Amino acid sequence: MSREELERKIQTFVGKAIGPPDVARDAVSEGAIRQWCDAMLDSNPVYLDAQAAEESVFGGLVAPPTMLQAWSLKGIEMARPDPDAPKDLQEQLHAVFSEYGYVGVVATNCDQQFDRYLKPGDRVTATTVIESISEQKATGLGIGYFINTRLTFVDQDDEQVGSMTFRVLKYKPAKKPAASEDSSSASAPAQPKRMRPAIGHDNAWWWEEGIANKKLLIQKCESCGELRHPPRPMCPHCQSIEWGSIEASGKATVHSYVLMYYPEFPPFEYPHAIGVFDLEEGTRFVSNLVTNDLDAIEIGMPVELYFEQVDDELTLPLFRPVKA
Numbered sequence: 001m002s003r004e005e006l007e008r009k010i011q012t013f014v015g016k017a018i019g020p021p022d023v024a025r026d027a028v029s030e031g032a033i034r035q036w037c038d039a040m041l042d043s044n045p046v047y048l049d050a051q052a053a054e055e056s057v058f059g060g061l062v063a064p065p066t067m068l069q070a071w072s073l074k075g076i077e078m079a080r081p082d083p084d085a086p087k088d089l090q091e092q093l094h095a096v097f098s099e100y101g102y103v104g105v106v107a108t109n110c111d112q113q114f115d116r117y118l119k120p121g122d123r124v125t126a127t128t129v130i131e132s133i134s135e136q137k138a139t140g141l142g143i144g145y146f147i148n149t150r151l152t153f154v155d156q157d158d159e160q161v162g163s164m165t166f167r168v169l170k171y172k173p174a175k176k177p178a179a180s181e182d183s184s185s186a187s188a189p190a191q192p193k194r195m196r197p198a199i200g201h202d203n204a205w206w207w208e209e210g211i212a213n214k215k216l217l218i219q220k221c222e223s224c225g226e227l228r229h230p231p232r233p234m235c236p237h238c239q240s241i242e243w244g245s246i247e248a249s250g251k252a253t254v255h256s257y258v259l260m261y262y263p264e265f266p267p268f269e270y271p272h273a274i275g276v277f278d279l280e281e282g283t284r285f286v287s288n289l290v291t292n293d294l295d296a297i298e299i300g301m302p303v304e305l306y307f308e309q310v311d312d313e314l315t316l317p318l319f320r321p322v323k324a
């Protein structure tokens with residue numbers, strides 16, 4: 001299990017396609033473009049207004065370039081991979097790394113190039129090649145290797161429409177100093193905890209005055225009265241830096257949500273729901289929606305705030321369905 005052996009093995013993957021090309025399940029369509037623009041709050045008429053698009057330099061509707069990868073993605077199959085399906089070359093490569101202790105993976109860079117605008121009716125095919133693997137690097141996460149994969153997107157005439165380079169770091173997690181408390185079993189791995197919030201100058205008050213006292217505080221502009229969350233120094237509506245706060249009642253409805261299946265990350269249980277909640281005060285808040293009945297979650301359903309002490313030093317404001 002030497003480093004030389006690992007490096008010899010991984011280099012055999014370089015330059016190879018990870019599997020057969022991914023042919024888009026559907027052609028580029030106005031409906032999908034519209035849904036994307038809705039989600040992105042993009043109102044550019046060349047994506048949405050057939051007549052305006054016709055009079056533009058494009059001569060008709062086009063798709064936002066940043067949708068490039070969306071056309072050839074496999075949908076829910078990606079979130080619930082078939083465990084019996086043969087592994088593609090990328091999965092095999094990651095398995096080799098894991099065998100040598102490089103079990104961590106984190107995405108680090110993504111560069112996209114757009115060669116032409118896609119139009120409704122175009123059909124995209126993506127080919128993914130393992131382009132290169134770096135030398136061993138020492139990083140803050142641990143020692144590891146950067147893997148560059150290159151995706152090339154072509155249209156129905158096999159002409160390139162764009163490309164994307166995606167880089168991940170596959171690493172051997174650095175050993176953490178043993179936890180000082182709870183040394184009841186020295187050999188048992190510490191129970192992973194939730195990530196700590198990033199607390200700084202602009203949001204310390206929210207945690208210290210609010211969450212520590214089991215209050216959900218919402219910042220309020222002293223000039224125009226607009227509410228805003230998360231906390232930040234300036235009002236986006238009137239640019240005032242004078243602000244106060246109000247305490248939210250905790251009554252809310254589900255504005256939107258996702259069920260998180262993958263990648264699994266301790267200490268969360270999967271799947272779990274992450275919601276965007278419309279607070280009754282009139283601003284939105286992102287948190288977990290904690291329920292045993294994920295199938296019952298609906299847009300618009302009433303939810304309520306509660307505070308959960310998730311570990312000995314962290315309390316979080318979470319939401320749960322209001323009992324009927």
Ligand SMILES: [Zn+2]
Pocket residue numbers: 221222223224225226235236237238239240
């Ligand atoms: Zn304001």
